[in-house]
Amino acid sequence: MLGKLEPAQIEHVLQTEVVGRIGCHADGRTYVVPVTYAYRDGAVYGHTGKGLKVEMMRQNPHVCFEVDHMVDMTNWQSVIAWGDFEELHGQEAERAMVYLMERMAPLATSETAFAHGDAAHALSAEALVYRIRLADKTGRFEERGGKPKLHLAPAL
Numbered sequence: 001m002l003g004k005l006e007p008a009q010i011e012h013v014l015q016t017e018v019v020g021r022i023g024c025h026a027d028g029r030t031y032v033v034p035v036t037y038a039y040r041d042g043a044v045y046g047h048t049g050k051g052l053k054v055e056m057m058r059q060n061p062h063v064c065f066e067v068d069h070m071v072d073m074t075n076w077q078s079v080i081a082w083g084d085f086e087e088l089h090g091q092e093a094e095r096a097m098v099y100l101m102e103r104m105a106p107l108a109t110s111e112t113a114f115a116h117g118d119a120a121h122a123l124s125a126e127a128l129v130y131r132i133r134l135a136d137k138t139g140r141f142e143e144r145g146g147k148p149k150l151h152l153a154p155a156l
């Protein structure tokens with residue numbers, strides 16, 4: 001069966017996934033790019049070097065953010081949300097880095113993994129930390145079998 005996720009289930013998907021896709025649009029061009037993120041209090045936090053997506057989001061901060069969890073073709077959950085890109089500085093940026101490091105730590109697999117990076121580099125001139133406060137969110141799921149029961153992944 002196909003259905004809509006309840007608000008609490010939408011929050012669960014956003015909290016338990018770690019890779020999302022930012023959709024941005026500027027100068028008549030649309031760009032969808034995968035990023036890792038941490039989700040706190042209705043906002044997505046991310047860390048990035050400067051490049052096309054930052055250029056585009058500076059020009060037009062209105063973005064779409066998508067996350068999904070797929071078990072198989074007939075068992076999945078997906079969330080689509082909209083919000084505004086904001087660059088963070090000072091204490092807000094440091095707090096965002098803590099969120100990101102806490103979120104990535106369980107996924108670190110090597111010395112070069114992000115979670116082992118230091119906050120000084122993360123906040124250097126070549127990199128920036130951002131927030132996307134999600135305003136509107138929608139969720140859909142497909143669940144095979146009888147009574148619908150979502151198998152949502154536990155938080156890492």
Ligand SMILES: Cc1cc2nc3c(=O)[nH]c(=O)nc-3n(C[C@H](O)[C@H](O)[C@H](O)COP(=O)(O)OP(=O)(O)OC[C@H]3O[C@@H](n4cnc5c(N)ncnc54)[C@H](O)[C@@H]3O)c2cc1C
Pocket residue numbers: 019033034035036037046047048049050051052053054
């Ligand atoms: C699972 C996953 C997690 C990631 N997490 C992060 C993250 O947290 N932070 C982060 O900054 N980056 C992350 N990346 C890399 C990210 O997708 C971009 O490649 C990177 O951020 C550079 O984006 P940019 O717009 O600055 O590209 P630029 O360096 O400006 O390059 C733009 C050009 O490269 C192409 N390009 C850029 N990225 C990709 C891509 N992923 N696949 C194919 N073509 C591409 C574009 O089409 C465009 O032509 C992640 C990638 C994956 C797959």
